Amino acid sequence: xxxxxxxxxxxxxxxxxxxxxxxxxxxxxxxxxxxxxxxxxxxxxxxxxxxxxxxxxxxxxxxxxxxxxxxxxxxxxxxxxxxxxxxxxxxxxxxxxxxxxxxxxxxxxxxxxxxxxxxxxxxxxxxxxx
Numbered sequence: 001x002x003x004x005x006x007x008x009x010x011x012x013x014x015x016x017x018x019x020x021x022x023x024x025x026x027x028x029x030x031x032x033x034x035x036x037x038x039x040x041x042x043x044x045x046x047x048x049x050x051x052x053x054x055x056x057x058x059x060x061x062x063x064x065x066x067x068x069x070x071x072x073x074x075x076x077x078x079x080x081x082x083x084x085x086x087x088x089x090x091x092x093x094x095x096x097x098x099x100x101x102x103x104x105x106x107x108x109x110x111x112x113x114x115x116x117x118x119x120x121x122x123x124x125x126x127x128x129x130x
Contacts, residue, residue: 001103001120002032002040006056007047012105015120019103022127023063031067032060033093035086067093081112091115 003009005016023030032040037057044053073092080088087109094102094115101116103123110117118126 001105002036002060003043004105004120006040006044012120015124018124019120020063030064031094031097031099032064033067033090034069035089035093037061037066039086065097067097067099069093072096081114082110083112084109087113 001012001016001019004012005020019028019030022028037060040060041053041057044056048056069089073089073096076092076095077085077088080091082088082091087106090102090104091110091113099115101118101123102110102113103118103120104110105119107117107119
């Protein structure tokens, strides 16, 4: 979702923008997994110059809290029912901070997550339903 907004990926940019706006308006408490920040930096640096990529990261840090990745998160991720290790780390990092849901377009990758997973459009529909 983060890259959908930062790289203006159609048709996903609109729902990402709405979620960012809700976060900016303090209507959502949103976290990024610490490993997501490094992944975003790497991917942005492939399409933007270094200063633009870093400016985008600074904007993310203004909006989002960072869910830590520490030894317990890694140990729990190793035992997770999620097969993809990167997804398992995100799951356990979210669990550590008490997140109510992980927001991802890759809901299949989180099928066995202990934290609820919603794609961005599902989150927006849930919030609109009230």
